[in-house]
Amino acid sequence: MTTEAPQLNQAELDALLGFASDDDSHVPYMKRTRDWYMALGYNNPYRYAHYIDVPFQPLKKALSESTVTLMTTAAPFHPDYGPQGPGAPYNAAAKFFVPYEMDTSKDHDVRVSHVGIDRIHTSMEDSNSWFPLPLMRKLAAQGRIGKLAKHFHGVPTNRSQRHTIEVDIPMIIERCKSDGVDVAILIPNCPICHQSMSLTARALEACGIPTVVMGCAKDIAEHVGVPRFIFSDFPLGNAAGKPKDAASQAATLELALKVLETAPGPRTTVQSPQRWSDSHMWKLDFSNIDRVSAAEVALLRVESDKAKATAMAIRKATVA
Secondary structure, eight states, X not given: OOOOOOOXXXXXXXXXXXXXXXXXXXXXXXXXXXXXXXXXXXSSOOOOOOOSOOOOOOOSSOGGGOEEEXXXXXXXXXXXXXXXXXXXXXXXXXXXXXXXXXXXXXXXXXXXOXXXXXXXXXXXXXXXXXXXXXXXXXXXXXXXXXXXXSEEEEOOOOSOHHHIIIIIHHHHHHHHHHTTOOEEEEEOOSHHHHHHHHHHHHHHHHTTOOEEEEESOHHHHHHHOOSEEEEOOSXXXXXXXXXXXXXXXXHHHHHHHHHHHHOOSSSEEEEOSOOSOSOOGGGGTTTOGGGSOHHXXXXXXXXXXXXXXXXXXXXXXXXX
């Protein structure tokens, strides 16, 4: 008499075959943000920019001879703008709506207080995770890159693609030309930041400046369409490496430089081999409306409306 082998459940079968969970893939940020907006009662889900053709500019000279700039969506810290430090909630008062430029020879306190940052699984304590200017100065001193441009650039997180394309980007391009920039490294933070930086990268390439975007929202960067993209499967706000982990940060930036040197053409995406942690459960938490109660949704709608009003007032006061 034969005995049938016991049926394995999916988790047991995955373990037997060495499979990863289906949830352990890149976070679908576009879907999550659309679902979130609909659940909050905004019946006009955000539509991200999308292109098929992507401009691509090969390096004109070796990185060791190039002038390199850094672009960030992090905001300069202002002590009178409310909470902006580690663990701070979303703070619309800290947003900026006009591109800024600052001296690369000095250290700067630029912080992340965006609406879409993962505040559960990362602490926003180490700015080197999103703003590797000190490491870039080190690489310039070592000769890995020729030199840093005089300025780095702050790119606003405007939801209006038209404003980004017609107002912000031309200003940034002119500043880069004035500094003699040969190459640009762009590091976004929140979901909309990834769109703003992707649009900026496209425009820089179109005018002859090679770029690489270092990000954590793979679906957004690839949907917009960028020349070169380094994907770190980390919580948003850590596109330049793990916090307080110099080796992770150095490896991430070096990978970006290698892709600048070796990308065969547009839409080159390279995924970092680094894992955030042994568990993938953090991916299930971010902006996942299925994990939020009806009472929480109602409260979040009130908070969202207040934040929008604050941001609109700042925008009207700062943007002509």
